[in-house]
Amino acid sequence: MAMYSRVLKNLKNAVPVGATAREAKAAMRVEVEHIFGKWANTTPHNYQKVSDERDIECLRNTMALGKGAGMGNYPLSITDCEVVGINGDCGLECPVFMRGDCDCADEILAEAPRLEVE
Numbered sequence: 679m680a681m682y683s684r685v686l687k688n689l690k691n692a693v694p695v696g697a698t699a700r701e702a703k704a705a706m707r708v709e710v711e712h713i714f715g716k717w718a719n720t721t722p723h724n725y726q727k728v729s730d731e732r733d734i735e736c737l738r739n740t741m742a743l744g745k746g747a748g749m750g751n752y753p754l755s756i757t758d759c760e761v762v763g764i765n766g767d768c769g770l771e772c773p774v775f776m777r778g779d780c781d782c783a784d785e786i787l788a789e790a791p792r793l794e795v796e
Contacts, residue, residue: 714740728767734758734774737765757781 692709693702715736716726728734738761741752752764758774759781770790774780 714744717744725766728762728765728773729771730773731758734761737761 692705694705697705713736715732717736717740726733726737728737738752738754738756738758741756741761741764742750742754744750756764758779762768762772762774763782768782769775769786772780772786775783775786780786
């Protein structure tokens with residue numbers, strides 16, 4: 679819950695005191711794009727590949743705080759491996775696998791010959 683509160687506080691603090699409605703909206707848009715990354719302006723149906731650590735954090739925020747089908751139903755505490763797996767990006771190019779923190783490394787390595795052919 680503390681992470682959720684931190685995200686909401688960051689959104690609230692993004693708007694300068696005395697800002698016009700237009701300035702407030704622009705400041706919020708910048709902060710939302712910082713929090714949700716490339717998922718800030720997409721519907722849940724648009725697949726976006728997870729390619730680095732920033733993508734993992736932004737997708738986690740989207741899964742926990744986003745609106746739409748299936749979004750907002752996940753805890754902010756899910757692991758990086760779970761974030762990537764739910765998005766369907768498990769494999770040899772997964773950032774979690776590449777840094778050596780993958781929970782499913784044995785399964786990925788066992789499937790590696792088949793994955794390279796496809």
